[in-house]
Amino acid sequence: MFYEDLSEYDYQDEDAFVDRESGFRALWYRPAYTRLNVGWLEAGRPYPTGTVPTVFLEKLKAVQEVQWMNVCLGVHECGLCPEGEAPEGNGEVRIPGGPGLAYAAPFLITHYIAVHGYRPPQAFVDAVLAVDLDAWASARWPDVPFPWVPDDAERMLE
Template identity: 60%
Template sequence: MHYPDLAAYDYLPEEHFTDREPPFGDVSFRPAYARLAVGWLAAGRPYPVGPVPAALTRRLAVIGAVQRVNLCLGYHECDLCPPGQRPPEGNGELRVPGAPGVAYAAPVLIGHYVTGHGYRPPPEFVAAVLAVDVDAWSRSRWPELPFPWIPADAKYWDWTVE
């Protein structure tokens, strides 16, 4: 799937955040904030290339380790990798808080696109990623970690309760 950078993200009308560790559960809600697409690349579509801050990919890895957003059935293989090379797979998305009322929506493969294909995300996104408190994000998870886009009244579904 391709979205131009900073276009309105409208692939899924609801957000689904899933725990990465036990006890497993998730929270679903209809977002009341703007979601802007970043890094939705596709073979045959041009994308910006160039240098990025070294900390960007490290921070994207931490953000990806904390979140499981909009997981789907199956995986997406990078279609930018050359034939004959085993491409990395991804499932799900990342959210990065932007300006008030805005979150950036990126595929989990965005770090690979940066390191493996020279993709240069928009400066607004880079600044937002660099502003994330990765120490706090790596020590906590929702609901202890207050992702700014999850409403306080969102319903948490505990999968361990039958």
């Protein structure tokens, strides 16, 4: 699935977080913020390449360890890898940007960066580096590792 970097995300109307510890508890809501696509790559489509700071990639991987977002039942294989060698992903990551803005990336984004040399927009790099990882990692249900979940989010408790 391909989307231009920084185009408006419209794949799903709602954002949903799943509790990684239980795998069953979840919350979902219609975002009040604008979501911009980052890192939705597809074979045959050009994408920006270049190096990124190691600290950025490590922090993005750490975010993915604590945030389980829009997880689907099926999986998406990396279309840039040779068949049979492609890793799979089945979710997304949300990174808060400026006021009223969040970046929406596929879970395979760290693979795209590390293996295929994808260079995300600088605004996304800066936003990842600004994440308070300690606060996100310490979030426990019913809190989730993302700051803009509305109070009226629907919750499935188990």
